[in-house]
Amino acid sequence: MRALRVGNFSGFYGDRADALREMLTGGEVDVLTGDYLAELTMLILGRDRLKDPDAGYARTFLSRLEDCLGLAHERGVRIVTNAGGLNPAGLADAVRRLAERLGVPVRVAHVEGDDLGAAHPGALAAHAYLGGFGIAACLRAGADVVITGRVTDAALVTGPAAAHFGWQPGEYDRLAGAVVAGHVLECGTQATGGNYAFFREGDVRRPGFPLAEIHADGSSVVTKHPGTGGFVDVGTVTAQLLYETGGARYLGPDVTARLDTARLAQDGPDRVRIEGVRGEAPPPTLKVGLNRLGGFRNEVVFVLTGLDIEAKAALVREQLADALAKAPPAEVRWDLVRTDRADAGTEETASALLRLVVRDPDQRLVGRALSGAAIELALASYPGFHVPAPPGKGAPYGVFEEAYVPQDAVDHVAVLPDGRRVTVAPAPDASAHATAAPDPLPEPPLPEPLPPGPTRRAPLGLVAGARSGDKGGNANVGVWARSDDAWRWLAHELTAGRFRELIPESRDLPVTRHVLPNLRAVNFVVEGILGAGVAAQARFDPQAKALGEWLRSRHLDIPEALL
Structure with missing residues (x-):
């Protein structure tokens, strides 16, 4: 089958207003995805719902859609978004009213079941992170617009891919490849030079939004529309792939993606191929985000x-x-x-x-x-x-907290364009996973260290990139080398102990280092550095967005051969 071209037009609630039109007019695309939800966004929407029970969704999505719904219909582009937030049914109804007013024949579906507020009294919002097969069911039933609540960010891509290629639950390698592509796309222009450590290497005044050409085997090529700003190279994709991740296993409701198996290669100007991603059974539980x-x-x-x-x-x-x-x-x-x-x-x-x-x-x-x-x-x-x-x-x-519930304890439902309700079953191996948890991955072998030679005191950022972000009260900092020799030095030099020395704020906190040789990267998880999460504002940089840049500014003895 031909590749599926999936693009992104929003990485957060408040992203560029004309991105949807830009993606519709800039080149060929089959599906456009809009990611609106973050831990802080759920709190904001929860407070909106306190004032108005009919609220709870990202209202700006409607204004974007009003400008472009007819254009999307003319071009046969489907739209999938989690802008439904706490009220996906309410946003779906609002889209239907909008389409009727505009005279555009659009079939609208939505996904529900993530709201677990009844089981968590006192929480402003309590939502399970659902997978992509509810989205797939909506698309297979002919939906033009699919509205979800709290699905995983990558589900906005895995759902369309599963629908297009006919993937079924349990096809873990294919699903894992789509998860990786979805993770790269989810934050919009962060994959095309936005917030990038080496931003001076391209024109990032107005980066274009990314898209992925996804193939039937789960491999993909990340690119962008011709003529748009920014750039796509192995570095920009590596940076986003490391963003807000932990170890080599990237857990999700449909599949556990093995980030250590991903291989990246430049495939031409503004094109990066991702292949080789392996998948494993998902965990038996779903993560639940609690905002109070x-x-x-x-x-x-x-x-x-x-x-x-x-x-x-x-x-x-x-x-x-x-x-x-x-x-x-x-x-x-x-x-x-x-x-x-x-x-x-x-x-x-x-x-x-x-x-x-x-x-x-x-x-x-x-x-x-x-x-x-x-x-x-x-x-x-x-x-x-x-x-x-x-x-x-x-x-x-x-305050943000995490909880976990069994996958089969959540009523994941696709509400199709004709109103039929289809229950989405949990991943087939999730319950087996509960009794046969995967063995811990062995520590990957490190490359041979560089031979001794003269060094110079200089900033780490001269030879390495970094990107950091938040997960509840924890932060991650992914650091990658730009050459094989720099990787030989970085892998041995930047240990968890050296990280604590360079970031004094982390000295009394648990710091775990994960090694990802295929990406020439080490990923650090710092537990508790953000207190009770971004909304608690416990830190000067409450989402740890600049923690990686602080690390890159710290000085070490770097081999002169690398400088």
Whole structure:
């Protein structure tokens, strides 16, 4: 069968408004996928639903679709999206109303069953990560638009591939190949030069969105429409393949994809072939994302300028000690960020920031009393006192947690265009997997180390790329070498111990290193560095997006031959 061309037009809730039209008009494509959901997005949609029970989906998808629905119909392009969020049936109905108003004959289906809120009272949102076979059932029934709730990001691609090629549950190698392609596409322009360590090697002012040519054996070629910005090479695809992953086994509801078996090769300009991906049975359980309100948070930032920065910070802390002691919040955190420079040429570069963050289940303990105490210091504290913005009354924050349920405990249902409801069975080997868990993978052999030679103190980023991201309270940092010799050095030099030295914030946390020789990469998982997840805002960079770039900026003794 001919290859299936699957493109992406959204990597998050808020992505480029005209991407759908760009993908429809830029070249040939069979299916377009839109990924809108992240842990934080589910919290946002949950709060929307509190205000309006009919809400809970990504409303911007409708405005994108209004502009392009007729064009998609004319070109025979199907659209698959998880923009349904907490209310896929509601968005499906809204799409039908839109199509009727526009006079476009469109068959709409949706997938449901992921909502487990009834089993988790007190959670703002509780959703299981479903696989792609509900999407496949909708497409096989003739749907033009498929709306889902919380499926895995890669399911937006595995579902169309299974429908197109007639794959059945249990065809693990083919499904694993599609999972890898889906993982590369899911974050949109991150596969075409966006957020890329070596962004200066191409024009990334406006990267084009990616697409994958998927073949019947599960192999694929990642590319983009001709004439669009950005670039696709082995590095951009490697970076996205490492993003938000852990070990060599990438678990999903349909298949466990073996990332250590993936082979990447440049297949021409802006074309990267992915092949060799092996698959194993999926785990017996589905991951459930739980979002709940964790309490209330308030923040005050004091600007400290010029001389005596440490003393000025100490004075503010002493002055607020009484206010914090009278009704102490559950959590009080002070951070002095030394952005100041000596003999600075601007006032901003002469200034440091002192951040006070407080959290408590009771809004009163982080609210006006604390804000008032901070502002009362305006004429009675350190010289040059000012704050960038006035503190507020305290805002709610969210907490993300993971839970797991047996695959057969979830009612995965495809609601077809004619209204029929089709139950999607769990993966066939999932229950067997429960009693016969796969053996731990052996540690892959490392390459021969480089011979001794002169070294120079230099940033790691001169010889390695990195990309980092969040998974709940954990962060991952994937680091890859750009040549075989650089890999020979990196594999031996960048151990978990050296990572802890370079990232002091991780020294007291569990850090696990996973080696992926086919990608010339090591992937680090740092447990607990993000606290209770992005919505809790426990860290300066709450999603660890720049953790990899911090690592690349750290200096090591690097062989001069690599520099």
